[in-house]
Amino acid sequence: MYNGNKLSPFLKGVLVVGFLFLYIPILSLIVYSFNESKLVTLWGGFSLRWYASLFENEQIISAVWLSIRIALASATAAVVLGTIAGFVSARFKRFRGSTLFAGMLTAPMVMPEVITGLSMLLLFISLQQLTGYPSERGFFTIWVGHTTLCMAYVAVVVRSRLVEMDKSLEEAAMDLGARPFKIFFVITLPLISQAIASGFLLSITLSLDDLVTTAFLSGPGSTTLPQVIFSKVRLGLNPEINALASITVLIVGIFVILANYLMLNSQRKRERAIAEAMRGDAPVLPSPPVGVEGMGRPGRA
Amino acid sequence: MDIQRFAKKWLKPGRGSVIAMPYLWLGVFFLIPFFIVLKISFAEQDIAIPPFTSLMAYEEGFLNIKVNLSNFLFIFTDEFYFDTYISSLKVALVTTVLCLLLGYPIAYAIARTDPARRNVLLMLVMLPFWTSFLLRVYAWMGLLNENGLINTFLLWTGVISEPLQMFHTDFSLYLVMLYAYLPFMILPLYSHLVKMDVRLLEAAGDLGAKPLKAFATITLPLSRNGIIAGSMLVFIPAVGEFVIPELVGSSETLMIGKVLWNEFFDNNNWPMAAAVATVMVLLLLVPIAFFHRFETRELEGKNHV
Numbered sequence: 001m002y003n004g005n006k007l008s009p010f011l012k013g014v015l016v017v018g019f020l021f022l023y024i025p026i027l028s029l030i031v032y033s034f035n036e037s038k039l040v041t042l043w044g045g046f047s048l049r050w051y052a053s054l055f056e057n058e059q060i061i062s063a064v065w066l067s068i069r070i071a072l073a074s075a076t077a078a079v080v081l082g083t084i085a086g087f088v089s090a091r092f093k094r095f096r097g098s099t100l101f102a103g104m105l106t107a108p109m110v111m112p113e114v115i116t117g118l119s120m121l122l123l124f125i126s127l128q129q130l131t132g133y134p135s136e137r138g139f140f141t142i143w144v145g146h147t148t149l150c151m152a153y154v155a156v157v158v159r160s161r162l163v164e165m166d167k168s169l170e171e172a173a174m175d176l177g178a179r180p181f182k183i184f185f186v187i188t189l190p191l192i193s194q195a196i197a198s199g200f201l202l203s204i205t206l207s208l209d210d211l212v213t214t215a216f217l218s219g220p221g222s223t224t225l226p227q228v229i230f231s232k233v234r235l236g237l238n239p240e241i242n243a244l245a246s247i248t249v250l251i252v253g254i255f256v257i258l259a260n261y262l263m264l265n266s267q268r269k270r271e272r273a274i275a276e277a278m279r280g281d282a283p284v285l286p287s288p289p290v291g292v293e294g295m296g297r298p299g300r301a
Numbered sequence: 302m303d304i305q306r307f308a309k310k311w312l313k314p315g316r317g318s319v320i321a322m323p324y325l326w327l328g329v330f331f332l333i334p335f336f337i338v339l340k341i342s343f344a345e346q347d348i349a350i351p352p353f354t355s356l357m358a359y360e361e362g363f364l365n366i367k368v369n370l371s372n373f374l375f376i377f378t379d380e381f382y383f384d385t386y387i388s389s390l391k392v393a394l395v396t397t398v399l400c401l402l403l404g405y406p407i408a409y410a411i412a413r414t415d416p417a418r419r420n421v422l423l424m425l426v427m428l429p430f431w432t433s434f435l436l437r438v439y440a441w442m443g444l445l446n447e448n449g450l451i452n453t454f455l456l457w458t459g460v461i462s463e464p465l466q467m468f469h470t471d472f473s474l475y476l477v478m479l480y481a482y483l484p485f486m487i488l489p490l491y492s493h494l495v496k497m498d499v500r501l502l503e504a505a506g507d508l509g510a511k512p513l514k515a516f517a518t519i520t521l522p523l524s525r526n527g528i529i530a531g532s533m534l535v536f537i538p539a540v541g542e543f544v545i546p547e548l549v550g551s552s553e554t555l556m557i558g559k560v561l562w563n564e565f566f567d568n569n570n571w572p573m574a575a576a577v578a579t580v581m582v583l584l585l586l587v588p589i590a591f592f593h594r595f596e597t598r599e600l601e602g603k604n605h606v
Contacts, residue, residue, distance in 0.1 A: 007410060007413060010406075010408065011410035011413065014407055015410045015422070016404075018407040018410075019425060021367040021480070021483075022425070022426070022429050022480075022483070023425075023429070025437065025440035025443075025444055026432070027438070028440060028443060028450050029436070029443065030445060032443060039448075041446060041448050041450060041453065042448065051306075052322070076364065080324075081322060081323045084319060084322055084323050084396060085323035085327075087319075088319060088320050088323065091599065092320065093453060095316075095320060100332075101320070101323075101324055102593065102597060103593055104324075104327040104331055104332055105327070106589070106592065106593040107331070107593070108331055109538070109587070110533065110592060111538070111540050111541075112537070112540060112541020112542070112558060112581065113538075113543070113559045114339075114370075114541050114543055114562060114578070115541060115578045115581060116331070116334075117579050118561065118575065119338045119578065120330060120334050120564060122334060122337045122338055122341055122571070122575065123330065123337050125351045126337050129351070144330055146348075147330075148326070148327070148330045151323065151326070155323070159600070160600075163600055166328055181315065206430050208433070209433045209434050209435065211435055211544060212543055212544065212562075216565075224352075226433070226435050229433075229435050229436070230435060230544070231441070233439050233548065234434070234547070234548065235448070236442075237442060237443055241436070241439060242443075244436075245432075245433070245436040245439065248433055248436060249430055249432050252428070252431045252432045253428060256428050256431055260420065260552070266493030290386070
């Protein structure tokens with residue numbers, strides 16, 4: 001009855017309804033992006049004209065480039081700061097101010113963006129009054145805002161990986177006399193590389209998608225893609241935005257499926273390696289149990 | 302040797318500088334700004350750049366301190382603000398309950414699927430989350446519109462004879478809030494449900510418990526932490542949500558995020574926006590602190606295993 005492999009009809013129904021709910025809006029966006037008619041919801045025949053006009057829309061193209069530049073810059077900074085922050089909160093248990101530190105890592109993720117956006121803007125305004133810098137809002141201020149938001153997410157991903165990770169490798173290196181920095185770069189970093197990579201991708205999407213914080217931190221010369229979308233969408237449906245959305249879904253879809261595939265692949269490889277090691281024909285198995293012939297290659301001990 | 306003790310012993314000098322980097326960043330760019338917000342909430346709107354007065358002025362040997370309390374007096378006495386805060390809390394609460402009602406069965410079903418298919422299903426939940434939030438909200442504009450897909454479909458099937466007014470109503474607000482926040486509920490629920498030992502349910506079944514009873518006495522309590530985490534992840538940001546009420550909500554539904562935005566961008570009243578933000582932070586401090594303590598406990602629990 002509680003067979004893990006068989007879902008009850010109720011649960012199957014739940015999944016169907018749930019996924020229909022999640023995907024019908026996205027599918028309708030894509031379908032109507034090929035609509036000839038300017039009235040988005042009235043079908044006027046198949047056409048690619050909105051894609052063509054999207055690529056001719058200089059406002060959108062330049063906003064895309066700005067958004068990509070900001071996303072790359074803030075994801076990079078967020079990965080560096082977030083990895084350190086995640087490492088600190090997973091490995092250094094108590095230090096002076098650790099409670100405050102942990103709080104400052106949790107809060108940016110749930111704090112409504114209107115608050116973080118406004119507060120950061122007022123910080124920059126005050127800094128400008130005091131020091132004259134930053135002289136205007138733009139790339140730099142948006143970069144700081146996105147980095148702060150994203151580093152909290154990276155820290156959480158890295159921290160949860162470090163917490164569930166086996167510490168024995170780090171401890172072994174330590175017992176063999178490796179220096180802490182060497183341990184971090186040679187042992188820890190490769191082991192958490194997958195978490196760092198997903199933190200980086202998460203930061204990219206968060207940054208590319210952020211509207212509210214950006215609205216507070218951007219200046220007249222720096223309009224990001226979400227700002228352009230928001231200003232158009234506020235006026236009503238817009239077929240160019242449908243085309244843009246379809247392209248976004250396509251790119252994200254390819255990335256997510258590819259990343260998932262690679263992850264599953266490496267997981268399968270690892271499982272196979274473990275299985276082989278258990279059977280005893282793995283080349284790297286250290287010292288076989290004494291007296292058990294054929295369990296591992298002799299001579300490696 | 303234990304790695305924590307080792308870290309404590311050997312990293313002393315290096316440790317400080319390692320901690321300092323993220324610490325300083327968050328302190329300067331996240332914590333200090335709140336105090337600046339607090340300060341400016343006591344200022345007065347002014348026609349200047351920046352558009353507010355300074356609290357202190359030094360003039361001919363006098364240090365004049367001018368604290369403007371009217372923003373807060375206004376918030377606490379004017380019905381509009383009180384109603385807006387209450388309405389925002391209500392919208393966030395209803396959204397959380399809706400997400401729980403739909404998210405729980407979905408998370409449960411995914412957790413009970415066989416492992417090979419589980420990954421694909423989980424990826425399908427995550428995929429919309431990775432695409433733009435703004436575009437997902439926009440998608441509903443095309444569906445809910447008076448000439449939108451839902452109305453066209455219902456008219457075509459003959460269920461209704463006139464288009465329904467769904468767009469810019471409370472219905473559309475809650476629907477899109479549910480849609481946008483659902484993944485935040487499903488993921489923590491899933492990660493708790495998947496760890497559950499199914500044999501407990503088998504044992505309950507063997508001992509004669511009906512499935513519903515087994516669910517209520519075993520599954521539900523065991524997933525308590527997932528429910529708390531998911532609810533907090535939905536509730537707290539939903540209180541200050543701006544984009545969804547602005548794009549699909551009714552103009553009569555008051556949301557504090559929208560009020561703050563309007564005070565800042567439309568009225569150019571930065572001190573008032575700062576006061577609105579201050580009160581919102583005070584309101585959210587309790588749930589955020591609760592969520593934080595809860596997360597820390599969870600993490601420490603994991604650490605001891």
